[in-house]
Amino acid sequence: MKKISLLALFLFLFSAISFAHGPVRGKMTAKVAIDAPAEEVWDVIKNFDDMSWHPGIKSTDGKGGNEKGATRVLTLPGGGTITEFLKKYDDKKMSYTYKITDMSIVKTIQHSGQDEDVPVLAVDNYQGKLTVKKKGSGSEVIWVATYYRGYMNNNPPVELNEETADKQVTAVLKEGLTSLLNKFEPAASPETITFEMKR
Amino acid sequence: MLAKQNQRQHYMPFKYTFQIIYVLLLLTNSSFLLAQPYAFITNQLDNSIAVVDVATNQVIKTIAVVGKPVGVAVNHRLGKVYISTPEGDGFAVIDAQSLQQTNHVTVGGASVGIAVSPDGQRIFVADWYENSVSIFNSADLELIKKLIVGKSPSGLVVSPDNRWLYVANRMDDTLSQIDLRSFKIRNTTKVGAHPFGIILDKKGEYIYSANVESNDVSVLSAQNLKRISRIKVGGRPYALALALNEKLLFVTNQDDNTVSVIDTQTLKEISQIEVGEKPEGISTHSDDRHVYIANWFDGTVTVIDAQTLSVVETIETGDGSRAFGDFISK
Numbered sequence: 001m002k003k004i005s006l007l008a009l010f011l012f013l014f015s016a017i018s019f020a021h022g023p024v025r026g027k028m029t030a031k032v033a034i035d036a037p038a039e040e041v042w043d044v045i046k047n048f049d050d051m052s053w054h055p056g057i058k059s060t061d062g063k064g065g066n067e068k069g070a071t072r073v074l075t076l077p078g079g080g081t082i083t084e085f086l087k088k089y090d091d092k093k094m095s096y097t098y099k100i101t102d103m104s105i106v107k108t109i110q111h112s113g114q115d116e117d118v119p120v121l122a123v124d125n126y127q128g129k130l131t132v133k134k135k136g137s138g139s140e141v142i143w144v145a146t147y148y149r150g151y152m153n154n155n156p157p158v159e160l161n162e163e164t165a166d167k168q169v170t171a172v173l174k175e176g177l178t179s180l181l182n183k184f185e186p187a188a189s190p191e192t193i194t195f196e197m198k199r
Numbered sequence: 200m201l202a203k204q205n206q207r208q209h210y211m212p213f214k215y216t217f218q219i220i221y222v223l224l225l226l227t228n229s230s231f232l233l234a235q236p237y238a239f240i241t242n243q244l245d246n247s248i249a250v251v252d253v254a255t256n257q258v259i260k261t262i263a264v265v266g267k268p269v270g271v272a273v274n275h276r277l278g279k280v281y282i283s284t285p286e287g288d289g290f291a292v293i294d295a296q297s298l299q300q301t302n303h304v305t306v307g308g309a310s311v312g313i314a315v316s317p318d319g320q321r322i323f324v325a326d327w328y329e330n331s332v333s334i335f336n337s338a339d340l341e342l343i344k345k346l347i348v349g350k351s352p353s354g355l356v357v358s359p360d361n362r363w364l365y366v367a368n369r370m371d372d373t374l375s376q377i378d379l380r381s382f383k384i385r386n387t388t389k390v391g392a393h394p395f396g397i398i399l400d401k402k403g404e405y406i407y408s409a410n411v412e413s414n415d416v417s418v419l420s421a422q423n424l425k426r427i428s429r430i431k432v433g434g435r436p437y438a439l440a441l442a443l444n445e446k447l448l449f450v451t452n453q454d455d456n457t458v459s460v461i462d463t464q465t466l467k468e469i470s471q472i473e474v475g476e477k478p479e480g481i482s483t484h485s486d487d488r489h490v491y492i493a494n495w496f497d498g499t500v501t502v503i504d505a506q507t508l509s510v511v512e513t514i515e516t517g518d519g520s521r522a523f524g525d526f527i528s529k
Contacts, residue, residue, distance in 0.1 A: 027244055027496075127476070
Protein backbone atom coordinates (compact mmCIF):
# COMPACT_ATOMS: atom_id res chain seq x y z
CA MET A 1 0.00 0.00 0.00
CA LYS A 2 2.77 2.34 0.98
CA LYS A 3 4.68 1.43 -2.17
CA ILE A 4 1.67 2.24 -4.32
CA SER A 5 1.10 5.61 -2.78
CA LEU A 6 4.81 6.43 -3.09
CA LEU A 7 4.65 5.47 -6.74
CA ALA A 8 1.56 7.61 -7.20
CA LEU A 9 3.29 10.51 -5.53
CA PHE A 10 6.34 10.04 -7.72
CA LEU A 11 4.19 9.93 -10.87
CA PHE A 12 2.32 13.01 -9.77
CA LEU A 13 5.51 14.97 -9.12
CA PHE A 14 7.08 13.77 -12.32
CA SER A 15 4.07 14.74 -14.42
CA ALA A 16 3.84 18.13 -12.74
CA ILE A 17 7.47 18.79 -13.59
CA SER A 18 7.12 17.72 -17.20
CA PHE A 19 4.15 20.08 -17.69
CA ALA A 20 6.06 22.98 -16.25
CA HIS A 21 8.73 22.40 -18.87
CA GLY A 22 6.58 22.65 -21.97
CA PRO A 23 6.69 26.01 -23.76
CA VAL A 24 3.38 27.84 -23.37
CA ARG A 25 2.45 31.21 -24.81
CA GLY A 26 2.04 33.79 -22.04
CA LYS A 27 0.22 37.10 -21.96
CA MET A 28 1.48 40.06 -19.97
CA THR A 29 -0.78 43.08 -19.51
CA ALA A 30 0.65 46.31 -18.10
CA LYS A 31 -1.64 49.26 -17.34
CA VAL A 32 -1.10 52.77 -16.12
CA ALA A 33 -3.52 55.64 -15.52
CA ILE A 34 -2.23 59.04 -16.63
CA ASP A 35 -3.77 62.37 -15.67
CA ALA A 36 -3.76 63.80 -19.21
CA PRO A 37 -6.16 63.67 -22.17
CA ALA A 38 -5.91 60.42 -24.14
CA GLU A 39 -5.21 62.28 -27.40
CA GLU A 40 -2.17 63.96 -25.88
CA VAL A 41 -0.78 60.71 -24.54
CA TRP A 42 -1.41 58.98 -27.89
CA ASP A 43 0.41 61.84 -29.64
CA VAL A 44 3.61 60.91 -27.81
CA ILE A 45 3.61 57.20 -28.69
CA LYS A 46 1.60 57.00 -31.92
CA ASN A 47 4.39 57.07 -34.47
CA PHE A 48 5.67 53.57 -35.12
CA ASP A 49 8.99 54.94 -36.37
CA ASP A 50 9.62 57.01 -33.25
CA MET A 51 10.31 55.19 -29.99
CA SER A 52 12.19 58.14 -28.47
CA TRP A 53 9.64 58.21 -25.62
CA HIS A 54 11.16 54.94 -24.35
CA PRO A 55 14.49 55.47 -22.53
CA GLY A 56 15.51 51.87 -23.20
CA ILE A 57 15.64 52.54 -26.95
CA LYS A 58 18.60 54.56 -28.23
CA SER A 59 17.34 55.04 -31.79
CA THR A 60 14.56 53.95 -34.14
CA ASP A 61 15.05 53.36 -37.85
CA GLY A 62 11.58 53.07 -39.38
CA LYS A 63 10.31 52.29 -42.89
CA GLY A 64 6.71 52.69 -44.03
CA GLY A 65 5.44 55.15 -41.41
CA ASN A 66 2.25 54.02 -39.68
CA GLU A 67 1.03 51.81 -42.51
CA LYS A 68 0.35 48.14 -41.91
CA GLY A 69 3.49 46.27 -42.95
CA ALA A 70 5.85 49.05 -41.82
CA THR A 71 9.05 47.97 -40.08
CA ARG A 72 11.37 49.48 -37.50
CA VAL A 73 14.78 48.57 -36.19
CA LEU A 74 15.22 49.50 -32.54
CA THR A 75 18.79 49.99 -31.37
CA LEU A 76 19.37 49.50 -27.65
CA PRO A 77 21.93 51.43 -25.56
CA GLY A 78 24.22 48.37 -25.54
CA GLY A 79 24.18 48.16 -29.34
CA GLY A 80 21.74 45.25 -29.67
CA THR A 81 18.88 45.50 -32.20
CA ILE A 82 15.26 44.40 -32.37
CA THR A 83 13.38 44.42 -35.70
CA GLU A 84 9.62 44.85 -35.52
CA PHE A 85 6.73 44.67 -37.99
CA LEU A 86 3.54 46.73 -37.80
CA LYS A 87 0.57 44.34 -37.95
CA LYS A 88 -2.31 46.67 -37.27
CA TYR A 89 -2.69 50.41 -36.85
CA ASP A 90 -5.86 52.22 -35.73
CA ASP A 91 -5.51 55.94 -35.11
CA LYS A 92 -9.18 56.29 -34.15
CA LYS A 93 -8.96 53.59 -31.50
CA MET A 94 -5.51 54.90 -30.54
CA SER A 95 -3.93 51.47 -30.82
CA TYR A 96 -1.29 49.56 -32.75
CA THR A 97 -0.12 45.94 -32.82
CA TYR A 98 3.36 44.80 -33.78
CA LYS A 99 5.54 41.73 -33.67
CA ILE A 100 9.25 41.03 -33.39
CA THR A 101 10.65 39.55 -36.59
CA ASP A 102 14.37 39.56 -35.77
CA MET A 103 16.79 40.18 -32.89
CA SER A 104 20.53 40.42 -32.47
CA ILE A 105 22.28 37.71 -30.46
CA VAL A 106 23.86 38.61 -27.12
CA LYS A 107 25.76 35.36 -26.61
CA THR A 108 25.83 31.69 -27.45
CA ILE A 109 25.57 29.15 -24.66
CA GLN A 110 26.01 25.40 -24.44
CA HIS A 111 22.87 23.53 -23.44
CA SER A 112 22.01 19.82 -23.83
CA GLY A 113 25.08 19.40 -25.99
CA GLN A 114 24.03 22.10 -28.44
CA ASP A 115 24.85 25.73 -29.12
CA GLU A 116 21.94 27.97 -28.22
CA ASP A 117 21.81 31.62 -29.27
CA VAL A 118 20.51 33.99 -26.61
CA PRO A 119 18.73 36.94 -28.25
CA VAL A 120 18.71 40.46 -26.81
CA LEU A 121 15.18 39.81 -25.50
CA ALA A 122 14.92 36.18 -24.41
CA VAL A 123 11.52 35.48 -25.99
CA ASP A 124 10.05 33.70 -28.99
CA ASN A 125 7.10 34.66 -31.19
CA TYR A 126 6.62 38.04 -29.45
CA GLN A 127 3.60 40.19 -30.28
CA GLY A 128 2.74 43.49 -28.59
CA LYS A 129 -0.14 45.92 -28.58
CA LEU A 130 -0.18 49.49 -27.30
CA THR A 131 -3.50 51.20 -26.64
CA VAL A 132 -4.54 54.52 -25.11
CA LYS A 133 -8.06 54.75 -23.71
CA LYS A 134 -10.06 57.64 -22.33
CA LYS A 135 -10.66 57.27 -18.63
CA GLY A 136 -12.67 60.08 -17.05
CA SER A 137 -10.82 63.30 -17.82
CA GLY A 138 -7.56 61.38 -18.05
CA SER A 139 -6.39 58.28 -19.83
CA GLU A 140 -5.21 54.74 -19.41
CA VAL A 141 -2.34 53.19 -21.36
CA ILE A 142 -2.49 49.44 -21.89
CA TRP A 143 0.54 47.55 -23.15
CA VAL A 144 -0.03 43.87 -23.87
CA ALA A 145 2.83 41.52 -24.74
CA THR A 146 2.36 37.88 -25.70
CA TYR A 147 5.31 35.56 -26.17
CA TYR A 148 6.84 32.19 -25.57
CA ARG A 149 10.05 31.76 -23.59
CA GLY A 150 13.23 31.80 -25.69
CA TYR A 151 13.77 28.02 -25.58
CA MET A 152 11.12 26.09 -27.49
CA ASN A 153 12.14 22.55 -26.44
CA ASN A 154 11.69 20.95 -23.02
CA ASN A 155 14.04 21.75 -20.09
CA PRO A 156 15.21 25.28 -20.92
CA PRO A 157 18.50 26.81 -19.72
CA VAL A 158 18.14 29.65 -17.20
CA GLU A 159 18.97 32.23 -19.88
CA LEU A 160 15.98 31.14 -21.97
CA ASN A 161 13.37 30.09 -19.42
CA GLU A 162 10.01 31.66 -18.54
CA GLU A 163 11.32 33.52 -15.51
CA THR A 164 14.01 35.27 -17.55
CA ALA A 165 11.55 36.11 -20.35
CA ASP A 166 9.01 37.54 -17.89
CA LYS A 167 11.65 39.56 -16.06
CA GLN A 168 13.00 41.09 -19.26
CA VAL A 169 9.58 41.87 -20.75
CA THR A 170 8.41 43.39 -17.45
CA ALA A 171 11.51 45.62 -17.44
CA VAL A 172 10.88 46.86 -21.02
CA LEU A 173 7.22 47.64 -20.33
CA LYS A 174 7.91 49.23 -16.96
CA GLU A 175 10.69 51.48 -18.23
CA GLY A 176 8.57 52.70 -21.16
CA LEU A 177 5.40 53.30 -19.16
CA THR A 178 7.26 55.01 -16.31
CA SER A 179 8.85 57.45 -18.74
CA LEU A 180 5.50 58.11 -20.43
CA LEU A 181 3.75 58.62 -17.08
CA ASN A 182 6.44 61.02 -15.88
CA LYS A 183 6.19 63.11 -19.05
CA PHE A 184 2.71 64.14 -17.85
CA GLU A 185 3.05 63.59 -14.10
CA PRO A 186 6.72 64.15 -13.18
CA ALA A 187 6.16 63.22 -9.53
CA ALA A 188 4.08 60.08 -10.10
CA SER A 189 5.50 56.80 -8.86
CA PRO A 190 5.94 53.81 -11.21
CA GLU A 191 4.28 51.80 -8.44
CA THR A 192 0.94 52.80 -9.98
CA ILE A 193 1.71 50.64 -13.04
CA THR A 194 -0.02 47.28 -12.72
CA PHE A 195 1.23 44.02 -14.25
CA GLU A 196 -0.78 40.88 -14.84
CA MET A 197 0.84 37.74 -16.18
CA LYS A 198 -1.24 34.85 -17.49
CA ARG A 199 0.20 31.67 -18.91
CA MET B 200 -57.16 38.18 -7.85
CA LEU B 201 -59.99 35.69 -8.25
CA ALA B 202 -60.09 36.20 -11.98
CA LYS B 203 -56.37 35.53 -12.21
CA GLN B 204 -56.72 32.23 -10.36
CA ASN B 205 -59.50 31.15 -12.67
CA GLN B 206 -57.34 31.95 -15.61
CA ARG B 207 -54.49 29.90 -14.24
CA GLN B 208 -56.73 26.92 -13.67
CA HIS B 209 -57.99 27.27 -17.18
CA TYR B 210 -54.49 26.98 -18.63
CA MET B 211 -53.34 24.17 -16.38
CA PRO B 212 -54.17 21.24 -18.70
CA PHE B 213 -52.24 22.89 -21.54
CA LYS B 214 -49.20 23.24 -19.36
CA TYR B 215 -49.12 19.51 -18.65
CA THR B 216 -49.69 18.69 -22.31
CA PHE B 217 -46.53 20.58 -23.20
CA GLN B 218 -44.59 18.85 -20.47
CA ILE B 219 -45.67 15.44 -21.74
CA ILE B 220 -44.69 16.34 -25.30
CA TYR B 221 -41.38 17.59 -24.01
CA VAL B 222 -40.66 14.34 -22.18
CA LEU B 223 -41.72 12.29 -25.20
CA LEU B 224 -39.40 14.29 -27.40
CA LEU B 225 -36.59 13.75 -24.96
CA LEU B 226 -37.17 10.02 -24.99
CA THR B 227 -37.52 9.65 -28.75
CA ASN B 228 -34.82 11.96 -29.94
CA SER B 229 -31.78 12.51 -27.80
CA SER B 230 -30.45 15.25 -30.09
CA PHE B 231 -33.36 17.29 -28.80
CA LEU B 232 -31.15 17.78 -25.79
CA LEU B 233 -29.14 20.10 -27.96
CA ALA B 234 -32.11 22.05 -29.29
CA GLN B 235 -30.25 25.17 -28.27
CA PRO B 236 -27.08 25.43 -30.36
CA TYR B 237 -24.14 26.73 -28.38
CA ALA B 238 -20.50 27.49 -29.11
CA PHE B 239 -18.19 26.23 -26.35
CA ILE B 240 -15.11 28.46 -26.25
CA THR B 241 -12.11 27.41 -24.16
CA ASN B 242 -10.48 30.38 -22.44
CA GLN B 243 -7.05 28.93 -21.82
CA LEU B 244 -5.72 31.77 -19.66
CA ASP B 245 -8.90 32.16 -17.62
CA ASN B 246 -9.42 28.44 -16.95
CA SER B 247 -12.98 28.66 -18.20
CA ILE B 248 -15.41 27.85 -20.99
CA ALA B 249 -17.55 30.66 -22.42
CA VAL B 250 -20.88 29.30 -23.65
CA VAL B 251 -22.15 31.39 -26.57
CA ASP B 252 -25.79 31.07 -27.63
CA VAL B 253 -25.28 31.12 -31.39
CA ALA B 254 -28.86 32.29 -32.00
CA THR B 255 -28.20 35.59 -30.22
CA ASN B 256 -24.37 35.56 -30.15
CA GLN B 257 -24.40 36.30 -26.43
CA VAL B 258 -22.29 34.61 -23.78
CA ILE B 259 -24.93 33.02 -21.57
CA LYS B 260 -22.61 31.32 -19.10
CA THR B 261 -18.96 30.90 -18.19
CA ILE B 262 -18.03 27.50 -16.76
CA ALA B 263 -14.85 27.14 -14.67
CA VAL B 264 -12.60 24.33 -15.95
CA VAL B 265 -9.13 23.95 -14.44
CA GLY B 266 -5.99 22.89 -16.33
CA LYS B 267 -5.69 25.51 -19.10
CA PRO B 268 -8.48 24.23 -21.38
CA VAL B 269 -7.58 24.12 -25.10
CA GLY B 270 -9.43 21.48 -27.14
CA VAL B 271 -13.18 21.02 -27.58
CA ALA B 272 -15.23 18.18 -29.02
CA VAL B 273 -19.03 18.20 -29.01
CA ASN B 274 -20.70 14.79 -28.83
CA HIS B 275 -23.71 15.64 -30.99
CA ARG B 276 -25.43 12.34 -30.14
CA LEU B 277 -25.06 12.32 -26.38
CA GLY B 278 -25.30 16.02 -25.65
CA LYS B 279 -21.89 16.15 -24.00
CA VAL B 280 -18.89 18.36 -24.57
CA TYR B 281 -15.33 17.16 -23.95
CA ILE B 282 -12.68 19.72 -23.05
CA SER B 283 -8.99 18.84 -23.17
CA THR B 284 -6.88 20.35 -20.40
CA PRO B 285 -3.12 20.16 -21.18
CA GLU B 286 -2.22 21.08 -17.60
CA GLY B 287 -5.16 19.29 -16.03
CA ASP B 288 -4.18 15.71 -16.68
CA GLY B 289 -6.90 14.66 -19.14
CA PHE B 290 -10.27 16.04 -20.14
CA ALA B 291 -13.41 17.46 -18.59
CA VAL B 292 -16.95 16.41 -19.50
CA ILE B 293 -19.64 19.08 -19.69
CA ASP B 294 -23.34 18.42 -20.03
CA ALA B 295 -24.53 20.49 -22.99
CA GLN B 296 -27.95 21.03 -21.46
CA SER B 297 -27.29 21.79 -17.80
CA LEU B 298 -23.97 23.45 -18.74
CA GLN B 299 -22.30 21.85 -15.71
CA GLN B 300 -19.12 19.84 -15.58
CA THR B 301 -20.16 16.27 -14.83
CA ASN B 302 -16.87 14.34 -15.00
CA HIS B 303 -13.13 14.50 -15.29
CA VAL B 304 -11.25 11.75 -17.09
CA THR B 305 -7.56 11.19 -16.41
CA VAL B 306 -5.44 10.55 -19.47
CA GLY B 307 -1.91 11.51 -18.40
CA GLY B 308 0.65 13.62 -20.25
CA ALA B 309 -0.69 16.75 -21.90
CA SER B 310 -4.00 16.37 -23.73
CA VAL B 311 -4.49 18.82 -26.59
CA GLY B 312 -6.38 17.48 -29.62
CA ILE B 313 -9.77 15.88 -28.88
CA ALA B 314 -12.50 14.43 -31.10
CA VAL B 315 -15.63 12.27 -31.07
CA SER B 316 -16.65 9.65 -33.63
CA PRO B 317 -19.77 10.69 -35.62
CA ASP B 318 -21.80 7.89 -33.96
CA GLY B 319 -20.96 9.46 -30.60
CA GLN B 320 -19.57 6.23 -29.16
CA ARG B 321 -15.87 6.95 -28.88
CA ILE B 322 -13.77 9.85 -27.63
CA PHE B 323 -10.22 10.37 -28.94
CA VAL B 324 -7.59 12.32 -27.03
CA ALA B 325 -4.14 13.17 -28.43
CA ASP B 326 -1.23 13.46 -26.06
CA TRP B 327 1.30 16.09 -27.09
CA TYR B 328 4.29 14.66 -25.18
CA GLU B 329 3.60 10.95 -25.05
CA ASN B 330 2.94 10.65 -28.80
CA SER B 331 -0.24 8.71 -28.24
CA VAL B 332 -3.98 8.82 -28.89
CA SER B 333 -6.18 7.40 -26.14
CA ILE B 334 -9.61 6.09 -27.10
CA PHE B 335 -12.44 6.17 -24.56
CA ASN B 336 -15.92 4.70 -24.55
CA SER B 337 -18.30 7.66 -24.29
CA ALA B 338 -20.95 5.66 -22.42
CA ASP B 339 -18.82 4.83 -19.35
CA LEU B 340 -15.71 6.97 -20.01
CA GLU B 341 -13.50 3.87 -19.76
CA LEU B 342 -10.26 3.59 -21.74
CA ILE B 343 -10.61 1.25 -24.73
CA LYS B 344 -7.16 1.54 -26.24
CA LYS B 345 -4.04 3.68 -26.25
CA LEU B 346 -2.39 3.96 -29.66
CA ILE B 347 1.18 5.07 -30.28
CA VAL B 348 1.26 7.56 -33.15
CA GLY B 349 3.76 10.08 -34.58
CA LYS B 350 5.44 12.96 -32.75
CA SER B 351 3.27 15.56 -31.01
CA PRO B 352 -0.14 14.47 -32.29
CA SER B 353 -2.57 17.40 -32.48
CA GLY B 354 -5.61 17.52 -34.78
CA LEU B 355 -7.90 14.46 -34.85
CA VAL B 356 -10.90 13.55 -36.99
CA VAL B 357 -12.96 10.38 -37.56
CA SER B 358 -14.50 9.29 -40.89
CA PRO B 359 -18.32 9.49 -41.33
CA ASP B 360 -18.55 5.67 -41.19
CA ASN B 361 -16.58 5.64 -37.90
CA ARG B 362 -13.99 3.33 -39.47
CA TRP B 363 -10.94 5.59 -39.78
CA LEU B 364 -9.18 7.92 -37.42
CA TYR B 365 -6.93 10.62 -38.89
CA VAL B 366 -4.15 12.20 -36.82
CA ALA B 367 -1.88 15.16 -37.56
CA ASN B 368 1.60 14.37 -36.20
CA ARG B 369 2.92 17.88 -35.83
CA MET B 370 6.63 17.29 -35.26
CA ASP B 371 6.79 14.55 -37.92
CA ASP B 372 5.11 16.69 -40.61
CA THR B 373 2.76 13.80 -41.32
CA LEU B 374 -0.85 12.68 -41.31
CA SER B 375 -1.76 9.12 -40.29
CA GLN B 376 -4.84 7.07 -41.12
CA ILE B 377 -5.68 4.50 -38.44
CA ASP B 378 -8.05 1.57 -38.80
CA LEU B 379 -10.44 1.65 -35.84
CA ARG B 380 -11.25 -2.07 -36.17
CA SER B 381 -7.67 -3.38 -35.95
CA PHE B 382 -6.19 -0.25 -34.29
CA LYS B 383 -3.38 -0.39 -36.84
CA ILE B 384 -1.90 2.51 -38.80
CA ARG B 385 -2.87 2.03 -42.44
CA ASN B 386 -1.08 4.99 -44.03
CA THR B 387 1.25 7.78 -43.01
CA THR B 388 1.93 10.59 -45.46
CA LYS B 389 4.19 13.65 -45.37
CA VAL B 390 2.32 16.92 -45.62
CA GLY B 391 3.56 20.50 -45.10
CA ALA B 392 5.61 21.53 -42.09
CA HIS B 393 3.98 21.10 -38.68
CA PRO B 394 0.37 20.17 -39.46
CA PHE B 395 -1.94 21.13 -36.57
CA GLY B 396 -5.68 21.31 -37.31
CA ILE B 397 -7.29 18.86 -39.76
CA ILE B 398 -10.77 18.55 -41.24
CA LEU B 399 -12.60 15.95 -43.29
CA ASP B 400 -15.56 16.53 -45.61
CA LYS B 401 -18.93 14.90 -44.84
CA LYS B 402 -18.50 12.13 -47.39
CA GLY B 403 -15.06 11.26 -46.07
CA GLU B 404 -13.42 11.95 -49.46
CA TYR B 405 -11.01 14.78 -48.80
CA ILE B 406 -8.94 15.67 -45.80
CA TYR B 407 -7.26 19.05 -45.26
CA SER B 408 -4.45 19.98 -42.87
CA ALA B 409 -3.31 23.44 -41.72
CA ASN B 410 0.51 23.42 -41.81
CA VAL B 411 1.74 25.96 -39.25
CA GLU B 412 5.38 26.26 -40.32
CA SER B 413 5.00 26.08 -44.10
CA ASN B 414 2.07 28.53 -44.25
CA ASP B 415 -0.09 26.30 -46.40
CA VAL B 416 -2.92 23.77 -46.45
CA SER B 417 -2.43 20.21 -47.66
CA VAL B 418 -5.28 18.48 -49.48
CA LEU B 419 -5.30 14.69 -49.52
CA SER B 420 -7.58 11.90 -50.57
CA ALA B 421 -8.99 10.54 -47.31
CA GLN B 422 -9.23 7.02 -48.75
CA ASN B 423 -5.51 6.45 -49.05
CA LEU B 424 -3.87 9.73 -47.97
CA LYS B 425 -2.68 10.46 -51.51
CA ARG B 426 -1.57 14.08 -51.81
CA ILE B 427 -3.69 16.19 -54.12
CA SER B 428 -2.58 19.75 -53.59
CA ARG B 429 -0.91 22.30 -51.37
CA ILE B 430 -2.47 25.74 -51.10
CA LYS B 431 -0.61 28.81 -49.87
CA VAL B 432 -2.46 30.70 -47.11
CA GLY B 433 -1.48 33.34 -44.49
CA GLY B 434 1.02 33.21 -41.62
CA ARG B 435 1.03 30.22 -39.27
CA PRO B 436 -2.28 28.58 -40.22
CA TYR B 437 -3.82 26.78 -37.24
CA ALA B 438 -7.21 25.16 -37.91
CA LEU B 439 -9.93 24.80 -40.56
CA ALA B 440 -13.72 24.70 -41.09
CA LEU B 441 -15.95 23.93 -44.09
CA ALA B 442 -19.12 25.88 -44.91
CA LEU B 443 -21.79 26.43 -47.59
CA ASN B 444 -22.20 22.78 -48.46
CA GLU B 445 -18.42 22.40 -48.31
CA LYS B 446 -17.90 24.82 -51.19
CA LEU B 447 -15.66 26.95 -49.00
CA LEU B 448 -12.85 26.12 -46.62
CA PHE B 449 -11.87 28.64 -43.93
CA VAL B 450 -8.41 28.63 -42.35
CA THR B 451 -7.25 30.70 -39.35
CA ASN B 452 -3.89 32.44 -39.89
CA GLN B 453 -2.56 32.98 -36.35
CA ASP B 454 0.19 35.37 -37.34
CA ASP B 455 -1.80 37.60 -39.72
CA ASN B 456 -5.06 38.09 -37.80
CA THR B 457 -6.87 36.82 -40.88
CA VAL B 458 -8.91 33.89 -42.11
CA SER B 459 -8.09 32.51 -45.57
CA VAL B 460 -11.04 31.43 -47.70
CA ILE B 461 -10.39 28.57 -50.14
CA ASP B 462 -12.68 27.48 -52.96
CA THR B 463 -12.77 23.68 -52.60
CA GLN B 464 -13.50 23.24 -56.33
CA THR B 465 -10.53 25.18 -57.68
CA LEU B 466 -8.40 24.68 -54.55
CA LYS B 467 -7.39 28.33 -54.69
CA GLU B 468 -7.44 30.97 -51.98
CA ILE B 469 -10.12 33.46 -52.98
CA SER B 470 -10.10 35.85 -50.05
CA GLN B 471 -8.53 36.82 -46.73
CA ILE B 472 -10.83 38.25 -44.09
CA GLU B 473 -9.48 40.31 -41.22
CA VAL B 474 -10.53 38.93 -37.80
CA GLY B 475 -9.14 39.35 -34.24
CA GLU B 476 -5.54 38.90 -33.11
CA LYS B 477 -4.13 35.36 -33.03
CA PRO B 478 -7.13 33.57 -34.53
CA GLU B 479 -7.02 29.88 -33.61
CA GLY B 480 -10.06 27.58 -33.19
CA ILE B 481 -12.69 27.66 -35.95
CA SER B 482 -16.10 25.93 -36.36
CA THR B 483 -19.19 26.30 -38.52
CA HIS B 484 -22.69 26.98 -37.13
CA SER B 485 -25.31 24.30 -37.82
CA ASP B 486 -26.84 26.72 -40.37
CA ASP B 487 -23.74 25.91 -42.46
CA ARG B 488 -23.36 29.63 -43.17
CA HIS B 489 -21.81 31.33 -40.15
CA VAL B 490 -18.23 30.56 -39.18
CA TYR B 491 -16.99 31.18 -35.63
CA ILE B 492 -13.35 32.01 -34.89
CA ALA B 493 -11.71 32.20 -31.44
CA ASN B 494 -9.08 34.97 -31.20
CA TRP B 495 -6.49 34.08 -28.55
CA PHE B 496 -4.83 37.49 -28.16
CA ASP B 497 -8.06 39.51 -28.09
CA GLY B 498 -10.14 37.09 -26.03
CA THR B 499 -12.97 37.32 -28.53
CA VAL B 500 -14.91 35.29 -31.07
CA THR B 501 -15.41 36.66 -34.59
CA VAL B 502 -18.44 35.53 -36.60
CA ILE B 503 -18.09 35.49 -40.40
CA ASP B 504 -20.95 35.22 -42.86
CA ALA B 505 -19.68 32.71 -45.44
CA GLN B 506 -22.07 34.07 -48.06
CA THR B 507 -20.86 37.66 -47.96
CA LEU B 508 -17.36 36.85 -46.66
CA SER B 509 -17.66 39.60 -44.09
CA VAL B 510 -17.46 39.86 -40.32
CA VAL B 511 -20.93 40.14 -38.79
CA GLU B 512 -20.14 40.02 -35.08
CA THR B 513 -17.37 40.13 -32.49
CA ILE B 514 -18.14 38.57 -29.09
CA GLU B 515 -16.09 39.09 -25.90
CA THR B 516 -15.38 35.63 -24.49
CA GLY B 517 -12.39 35.60 -22.10
CA ASP B 518 -8.61 35.60 -21.89
CA GLY B 519 -6.81 33.23 -24.23
CA SER B 520 -9.79 32.00 -26.28
CA ARG B 521 -8.51 28.98 -28.17
CA ALA B 522 -11.35 26.51 -28.91
CA PHE B 523 -9.35 23.95 -30.88
CA GLY B 524 -11.80 21.43 -32.35
CA ASP B 525 -15.48 21.01 -33.20
CA PHE B 526 -17.00 23.47 -30.73
CA ILE B 527 -20.56 24.21 -31.89
CA SER B 528 -23.43 21.94 -30.86
CA LYS B 529 -26.17 21.18 -33.38
